[in-house]
Amino acid sequence: MARKRTIRDADVAGKRVLVRVDFNVPQDEHGTVADDSRIRAALPTIRALVERGARVVLMSHLGRPKGAVVPRLSLRPVAARLEELLGRPVAFAEDCVGAPAAQVVAALEDGSVALLENLRFHPEEERNDAHFAKELAALGDLFVNDAFGAAHRAHASTVGVARLLPSYCGHLMEREIDALSRLLEPERPFVAIIGGAKISDKIGVLRHLLGRVDRILFGGGMANTLLVALGYDMADSLVEADKVEEAKALIADAQARGVELQFPVDLVVAEFFNPDAPARTVEVGQIPSGWRALDIGPLTVQRYAEALSGARTVFWNGPMGVAEWKAFARGTEGVAAAVARHEGYTVVGGGDSIAALKNLGLAGEVDHVSTGGGASLEFLEGRELPGIAAIPDAGTPESARDDAPDGGADNASGGRGAARRP
Ligand code: ADP
Ligand code: MG
Secondary structure, rough: OOOOHHHHOOOOOOOOEEEEOOOOEEOOOOEEEEEHHHHHHHHHHHHHHHOOOOOOEOOOEOOHHHHHHOOOHOOOOHHHHHHHHHOEEEEEOOOOOOOHHHHHHOOOOOEEEEEEEHHHOHEEEEEEHHHHHHHHHOOOOEEEEHHHHHOOOOOHHHHHHHHHOOOOHHHHHHHHHHHHHHHOOOOOEEEEEOOOOOHHHHHHHHHOOOOOOOOOOOOHHHHHHHHHHHHOOOOOOOOOOOHHHHHHHHHHHHHHOOOEEEEEEEEEEEEEOOOOOOOOEEEOOOOOOOOOEEEOHHHHHHHHHHHOOOOOOEEEEEEOOOOOOHHHOOHHHHHHHHHOOOOEEEEEEEEEEOOOOOOOOOOOOOOOOEEEHHHHHHHHHHOOHHHHHHEEOOOOOOOOOOOOHHHHHHHHHOOOOOHHOO
C-alpha cells in the first residue's frame, strides 16, 4: 500500500486541526471510563499537534446512541480523563456542530485542545450527510484521521470531512496501517491463531489468510464448527450448523494450497454454560452427551506453542475459549504466553483477545496490538477501508484534489471517485 500523507507532512502551527479519534471507550454503570487504552492510543498524535502549536479539535463517537442525545453516552467524562493524561486543560463543546462547537473552537489558542460532544448524537454522522460534513469541516483548517477503529465506516467524520479539508493520517492510524500491511506481505513462515465465538465472523479473513499463511491453529467456539466439518460429535457445544459446508470448503481449500491446519486435540468441557459448571478435560470426539466445549485442553496448548517455532510472523485473533471465566481461560492464557515470548513479528487483534492479553500483563510483549477490531479484520481481508482511502497518498499536492474544498460534499457518499487523481 502506498504511504499515506501523515501529520509529519502538514504545517499545523496556528491552524485549527480537526482530528477524528476513536474514544469509543468502555464505561462502567456510572459512565466513568473503565479502560482508557483508546484515549492513551491517541496521545502521540494529540501531543505532537499541541507541541507544534496547532489548535486541536477532537471528535469521536461513543457507543450507539442511534442519532439521539443519550446523556449516558456523553463524551464529557472522556474529556476529564484526557485532561489528566495530557496534563493540560481540554475544553468541551456540548454539541459537535452549531454554536456550542463554533464558540469553543473560536476560543482556542495555539497549542490548546478541545473535544466535541458525541458525533452519533446526530443521525447525519452515520449517513455521511453532506451538509453535516460541511458543518464539521467548518471547525478546522486541516483534517487528521487517527481513528483506525472507525476506518471501515464511511461516515461524515471519517470520509465526508476528508473530502472537504486537506487530510492526513495521525500517528496511530499510520502505525496500524504499517503493522497490518506487514501481515498482508508477511515474512514466512507465517502462522495465524484464530479463535473467538463464531466462524461466521472470521470466514472472510480466513479465506484471505489462506493465500499467504503457512499454518493456522484453531480454537474457541469457532473451532467447534470446523471439528463438526471433520466429523466429530461436539455434543452441546456452540456450533453454527449452517456454516459446516463452508467450513468443509475452507479445509479443502487449505489442503489444495498446502496450508497446514491444526485443530484442538483435547478440550475442556462443561456440563452447563456457566462459570462454575462441573468441568473436565477430554480428547476431541469424547464429549459426554449434553456437555459443551468451553476451552482447548493442555495438550492442544502445548502443540500450539510448538507450532509457533520458527515462525517469522504470528497473528493471533480470538480467545481459545470462554476466557472471561477463570475455569475456561487456561487455553487462552497459554496461547497468549506463547505469542508473547515468541521471537518473530507478533500482532494481536480483536477486543476479547486484547483484553485477555492485558489481563495477563502481556500487551507490552507483542510487537503490535491492533486497536481496530472490525477494522483490523476488514483490512486483513484485503479490503480498502473507506476512511483510509479518503486520505491522499504522500506527495499528493492539494491542487490535485478537485473534490476539495467545496464540490466534494455533493458526492460525499460515493467513495473515492475518479476525480480524486486527475
Ligand atoms: P475477539 O474480540 O478477540 O475478536 P471474538 O469476539 O470473536 O474475539 O470472540 C470472543 C468471544 O468468544 C468471547 O465472548 C468468548 O466467551 C467466546 N467464546 C470463545 N470460545 C467459546 C466457546 N468454546 N464456546 C462459547 N463461546 C466461546
Ligand atoms: Mg469480540
